[in-house]
Amino acid sequence: MEPAAIGSIRASRRVCVAGNLCIDLVIRNVPALPGWGQEVAGRGQSLVPAGQAANLARALARLGTPVTVIGAVGEDDFGRMIRDDLTAHGVDVSGVVSLPGATPVTVGVVRPDGERAFISEFGCAAAVDGALLNRIWEATGGSDVLCLVGQFNLPGLPPGAAQAFLARARAGGAVTIVDTGWDPAGWPPEMTAAIREELAAADIALPNRDEAAAMTGEDGGVEAAAALLADGPSLVVVKLGEKGSLARYGDQAAFADPYPVEAADAVGAGDVFDGAMLHALRSGLPVGEALTFGNAAASLYVERARDRFPTSAEILARIASRPGSGRGQ
Ligand SMILES: Nc1ncnc2c1ncn2[C@@H]1O[C@H](COP(=O)(O)OP(=O)(O)OP(=O)(O)O)[C@@H](O)[C@H]1O
Ligand SMILES: [Mg+2]
DSSP: OOOHHHHHHHTOSOEEEEEOOEEEEEEOOOOSOOOTTOOOOOSOEEEEEESHHHHHHHHHHHHTOOEEEEEEEESSHHHHHHHHHHHHTTOEEEEEEEESSOOOEEEEEEOTTSOEEEEEEOGGGGGOOHHHHHHHHHHTTOOSEEEEEOGGGOTTOOHHHHHHHHHHHHHTTOEEEEEOOOOTTOOOHHHHHHHHHHGGGOSEEOOBHHHHHHHHSSOSSHHHHHHHHTTSOSEEEEEOGGGOEEEEETTEEEEEOOOOOOOSOOTTHHHHHHHHHHHHHHTTOOHHHHHHHHHHHHHHHHHOSSSOSOOHHHHHHHHHTSTTOEEEO
């Protein structure tokens, strides 16, 4: 039987996405990283509003799911750029506050083969804590679905505070969904334990394979999903990169094949997958078909260099190009 959280998502009016917002400044085709005092030339650049919260919100809005973002930007041009971009995508920004200090920036350097290196400066995001998120949550009237994403890019929100924020929203009737992202400190044991404790306040967990493996010591597949299920969520979905995605709930497992594509840029694919999969559940699709919808959406996103967030029609066309791709249940 499907978990009750899925029924609540189907009946939901609005999704709230709390998490990190930043500007990504990316330089491509960089042959090697420079040493201190040196300069290296790349070819191709982009400066785009990003962060897991922005990516997830834009993916949902593009598909027609009403979405409000809870987060912070700085009182600067980058902050205005993020706000304007979210608004242009149809995202409600009434929960995006401007804080003193700089908007977070990530500088990405991409090798010709696609491998990347990142440098991040969290700026005003350091001031985003549980109290601020609670205040905004209440000021915006809450929501019946709360996603908390990218918490490792919010240094003021340790797992205990994230757990309290989720628990409070859940006590108010919201379904809670967590995608922590990767721990840049490499998942030391005390962080891993705290995150697994946090999952007690999550109805749905959405790690990728490496995160699921790091959290559980399993290989990141169905065994890892089963271990995370025991921490509290009633549905665990694991994103498997170019291998597709899988889900565990109750004693059930579902698996969905990927849509192989030439990847132009895979950063943010997980957020687009999350958004499309949630949109599909909200539209009434069963878990296995929602995984397929997420895989198809993410494949469109990774193969595109611009105008990347797919519409429902584009996703359905991709699924129709290979009938019967959903498996499991
Ligand atoms: N090279 C690829 N080809 C086809 N589909 C892909 C590829 N990479 C990712 N995907 C799709 O995107 C989904 C999410 O990707 P991934 O597992 O890399 O998540 P992630 O690591 O959380 O991503 P990110 O952190 O970059 O947002 C996968 O489940 C898959 O459906
Ligand atoms: Mg991810």
